Amino acid sequence: MIKQIDHIGIAVNNMGEGVQLFNAILDSIPFHKEEIVSQKLIATFYEIGNTKIELLEPTSTDSAISKFLLNKGPGIHHVAFLVDNIHSEMQRMKSEGFKALSEEPYIGALGKLVCFFHPKTTGGSLIELCQKK
Numbered sequence: 335m336i337k338q339i340d341h342i343g344i345a346v347n348n349m350g351e352g353v354q355l356f357n358a359i360l361d362s363i364p365f366h367k368e369e370i371v372s373q374k375l376i377a378t379f380y381e382i383g384n385t386k387i388e389l390l391e392p393t394s395t396d397s398a399i400s401k402f403l404l405n406k407g408p409g410i411h412h413v414a415f416l417v418d419n420i421h422s423e424m425q426r427m428k429s430e431g432f433k434a435l436s437e438e439p440y441i442g443a444l445g446k447l448v449c450f451f452h453p454k455t456t457g458g459s460l461i462e463l464c465q466k467k
């Protein structure tokens with residue numbers, strides 16, 4: 335079951351500039367920053383009520399975030415939904431015809447289990463499912 339929006343992911347060219355911008359927009363400061371080596375990115379999180387903003391900066395030119403920035407420029411990259419059982423939600427979405435970007439969920443930011451669905455199958459929005467560990 336999808337429970338709520340966990341976070342919105344926003345691609346930035348430069349994390350220092352992104353943090354400065356979102357500190358001003360949100361009148362807040364990030365509570366967490368981590369490098370996700372497997373995805374070649376750095377993620378910085380703000381907590382807003384019971385949801386979050388995730389800023390994403392690529393650490394390599396072959397990162398998916400680099401490709402996104404080249405094609406679309408900085409801005410909203412994905413919407414993440416919190417689920418209670420990522421395996422059953424992946425199965426449900428696959429059975430609806432949505433294409434997962436990985437066969438199995440993997441460990442993403444904040445230690446959550448995550449998986450993504452291809453925007454070509456979801457009307458243009460990259461969708462992330464995530465489950466607390």
Ligand code: ZN
Pocket residue numbers: 341342343388412414462
């Ligand atoms: Zn995310």
